[in-house]
Amino acid sequence: MKKMRPEGRDVHGNEMRHNPVSGQWVIYSLSRRKRPSDMAGARSERESRPDYDEQCPFCPGHERELPGIILECRGGESPWRLRVVENKFPALTPGGDLQRKRHGLYLCMQGYGHHEVVIESPVHNRQIPLMTQDEVEMIIEAYHRRYLDLMKLERNMLIVIFRNYGSRAGASLAHPHSQIISTGLVPEHVREQEYRAQRYFDDWGHCLYCDLLEEELAAGERIINENPSFVSFIPYAAERPFEIWVMPRSHKAHFGDVSEREKSDLAACMRILLRMLRQTLNDPDYNYVIHSSAKYRSGEPQAHWFLKISPRLTTRAGFEIGSGMSINTSLPEEDAAFLRAGGQGVAGGEKNATQI
Amino acid sequence: MKKMRPEGRDVHGNEMRHNPVSGQWVIYSLSRRKRPSDMAGARSERESRPDYDEQCPFCPGHERELPGIILECRGGESPWRLRVVENKFPALTPGGDLQRKRHGLYLCMQGYGHHEVVIESPVHNRQIPLMTQDEVEMIIEAYHRRYLDLMKLERNMLIVIFRNYGSRAGASLAHPHSQIISTGLVPEHVREQEYRAQRYFDDWGHCLYCDLLEEELAAGERIINENPSFVSFIPYAAERPFEIWVMPRSHKAHFGDVSEREKSDLAACMRILLRMLRQTLNDPDYNYVIHSSAKYRSGEPQAHWFLKISPRLTTRAGFEIGSGMSINTSLPEEDAAFLRAGGQGVAGGEKNATQI
Numbered sequence: 001m002k003k004m005r006p007e008g009r010d011v012h013g014n015e016m017r018h019n020p021v022s023g024q025w026v027i028y029s030l031s032r033r034k035r036p037s038d039m040a041g042a043r044s045e046r047e048s049r050p051d052y053d054e055q056c057p058f059c060p061g062h063e064r065e066l067p068g069i070i071l072e073c074r075g076g077e078s079p080w081r082l083r084v085v086e087n088k089f090p091a092l093t094p095g096g097d098l099q100r101k102r103h104g105l106y107l108c109m110q111g112y113g114h115h116e117v118v119i120e121s122p123v124h125n126r127q128i129p130l131m132t133q134d135e136v137e138m139i140i141e142a143y144h145r146r147y148l149d150l151m152k153l154e155r156n157m158l159i160v161i162f163r164n165y166g167s168r169a170g171a172s173l174a175h176p177h178s179q180i181i182s183t184g185l186v187p188e189h190v191r192e193q194e195y196r197a198q199r200y201f202d203d204w205g206h207c208l209y210c211d212l213l214e215e216e217l218a219a220g221e222r223i224i225n226e227n228p229s230f231v232s233f234i235p236y237a238a239e240r241p242f243e244i245w246v247m248p249r250s251h252k253a254h255f256g257d258v259s260e261r262e263k264s265d266l267a268a269c270m271r272i273l274l275r276m277l278r279q280t281l282n283d284p285d286y287n288y289v290i291h292s293s294a295k296y297r298s299g300e301p302q303a304h305w306f307l308k309i310s311p312r313l314t315t316r317a318g319f320e321i322g323s324g325m326s327i328n329t330s331l332p333e334e335d336a337a338f339l340r341a342g343g344q345g346v347a348g349g350e351k352n353a354t355q356i
Numbered sequence: 357m358k359k360m361r362p363e364g365r366d367v368h369g370n371e372m373r374h375n376p377v378s379g380q381w382v383i384y385s386l387s388r389r390k391r392p393s394d395m396a397g398a399r400s401e402r403e404s405r406p407d408y409d410e411q412c413p414f415c416p417g418h419e420r421e422l423p424g425i426i427l428e429c430r431g432g433e434s435p436w437r438l439r440v441v442e443n444k445f446p447a448l449t450p451g452g453d454l455q456r457k458r459h460g461l462y463l464c465m466q467g468y469g470h471h472e473v474v475i476e477s478p479v480h481n482r483q484i485p486l487m488t489q490d491e492v493e494m495i496i497e498a499y500h501r502r503y504l505d506l507m508k509l510e511r512n513m514l515i516v517i518f519r520n521y522g523s524r525a526g527a528s529l530a531h532p533h534s535q536i537i538s539t540g541l542v543p544e545h546v547r548e549q550e551y552r553a554q555r556y557f558d559d560w561g562h563c564l565y566c567d568l569l570e571e572e573l574a575a576g577e578r579i580i581n582e583n584p585s586f587v588s589f590i591p592y593a594a595e596r597p598f599e600i601w602v603m604p605r606s607h608k609a610h611f612g613d614v615s616e617r618e619k620s621d622l623a624a625c626m627r628i629l630l631r632m633l634r635q636t637l638n639d640p641d642y643n644y645v646i647h648s649s650a651k652y653r654s655g656e657p658q659a660h661w662f663l664k665i666s667p668r669l670t671t672r673a674g675f676e677i678g679s680g681m682s683i684n685t686s687l688p689e690e691d692a693a694f695l696r697a698g699g700q701g702v703a704g705g706e707k708n709a710t711q712i
């Protein structure tokens with residue numbers, strides 16, 4: 001076997017490679033193989049999870065194991081209420097540069113980026129549906145501050161804020177947490193959606209997302225929740241059962257531009273939605289992601305940030321891999337009615353994670 | 357709640373809707389919610405699975421429950437050796453038309469297409485690694501015949517042949533089977549890859565896939581298996597650990613154009629690869645998909661069919677959903693060396709499905 005080529009790798013061994021067939025960059029992070037997991041049998045054990053776990057690296061008392069505390073919110077009885085820390089097993093690291101290198105037909109580069117963890121509470125079993133409005137606002141505030149600070153760094157081109165809940169959603173630890181990754185390039189997938197929105201704007205002179213929000217409000221049947229700043233709905237062409245988009249009413253390309261009022265209203269909305277999922281769908285595993293514009297696009301009229309919740313009730317299989325299309329076994333209108341009714345008395349009868 | 361609009365739905369209730377943000381069509385198939393499953397606790401039970409299961413709809417004796425037998429291979433001791441049947445819970449159905457309809461801002465259409473199941477053996481526990489060369493050739497032959505017949509139908513634009521193995525790969529039944537879906541449109545995802553290959557051809561005057569194959573053969577370190585017609589390798593920018601591409605040496609856009617020799621060599625190759633995965637990675641769940649060109653593109657010089665095997669050892673989480681990028685915890689060169697060595701004595705030590 002030939003020796004491995006180290007040119008594209010940073011000091012931590014992270015590397016990125018470009019797939020010429022799909023146009024996507026792939027991140028190679030061998031250190032993530034070593035990350036700990038306490039998620040075995042996680043769903044059945046959720047109910048009985050304690051408020052403190054000696055083994056959990058995010059519970060108080062494990063400070064020495066955390067590689068670096070970036071942000072800490074204090075107050076209350078515990079020495080801290082929320083922490084943002086460096087990920088000990090980062091997918092990307094801030095060392096190295098953005099220089100692409102040729103590797104025969106291919107391109108590679110160092111795995112530049114930031115990878116942070118938002119430890120949302122010192123309490124091991126305090127998931128968002130159990131939190132107060134203040135606590136959830138603190139999480140959104142932490143997202144916002146880190147978004148602004150990371151975007152200020154010249155090489156960061158995109159900030160992805162996300163939460164993986166449960167092992168089917170890719171979480172390896174049970175303690176309440178979200179993650180933030182910054183990348184030094186704009187992925188093909190994001191450019192593609194940018195391009196579609198740009199063309200729509202060029203054709204119609206409107207923001208696609210504003211028009212879509214107006215359409216959903218006029219139809220009404222897929223709306224789940226409204227407050228002064230946000231409308232939550234299951235989109236007309238949802239890819240998965242119970243996929244929820246939380247759309248700001250105010251047109252802003254950039255999550256960094258949210259107002260104080262919007263942060264508070266987003267927290268209120270997330271509490272309601274995640275409680276709803278927990279109660280009506282038997283606490284399903286889910287991901288949520290904040291979709292925001294790439295660097296240099298924050299002022300553009302066609303981009304509109306939003307948050308997407310993707311419950312992991314079904315599995316993408318071979319047809320989805322081959323075609324890119326999704327097969328959804330649930331109709332958006334029915335899913336929305338089911339959630340609005342608190343999981344009661346809707347055509348199709350009782351649903352739960354195992355029936356979909 | 358307003359009444360559901362039936363205009364976009366066919367007689368079976370299948371419907372497709374277009375997502376203006378991603379450009380993808382989504383298939384709605386409520387009947388698939390009712391499909392049976394015998395996959396609970398499947399991985400641990402695999403070893404002890406019997407050769408006949410009274411409850412299994414694909415085992416002999418359940419002919420009356422099958423909606424329609426399309427193809428049957430006979431010979432040997434059993435009354436049949438392989439069957440292609442209509443899927444009882446189809447994602448798409450051949451009724452209806454391809455007419456797109458406006459739905460406010462959105463587009464919808466009937467869920468046109470074919471959805472077939474290839475029951476690969478009458479024996480409940482006879483997975484591909486246990487089959488003879490003849491038996492696997494019969495499967496490839498069935499794929500090929502159905503591909504040709506389905507492509508002859510005017511409205512079919514794309515044929516996707518795939519196999520879901522294990523519950524993490526989306527399989528709901530344990531009996532050895534693959535599936536074939538034809539669609540009446542070309543998905544955005546397929547057009548996107550077509551477009552990239554077209555641009556590469558326009559720039560370089562070569563097929564991207566032929567160049568990629570040449571590059572992989574020259575590098576050598578990611579090759580897993582070769583025979584006169586096929587080269588199997590883990591691509592330079594593999595999205596997942598142990599993702600394998602089986603690339604025909606001969607440039608053909610269209611799986612329908614494979615020769616007798618190629619079918620036999622593909623069968624030989626699949627037996628080796630799936631046996632390798634089973635032995636070295638503790639029988640992982642996987643999908644495989646045949647990627648072939650859409651209708652009207654079969655003669656084009658830039659398209660090149662191939663088969664992709666995607667072991668399901670990791671979970672795509674929030675970052676992947678938001679960015680479209682993958683985080684791979686495994687290096688292609690190491691994965692290939694590991695498979696070539698039969699899972700022995702390679703840097704990084706022993707790997708199995710739970711360690712990645």
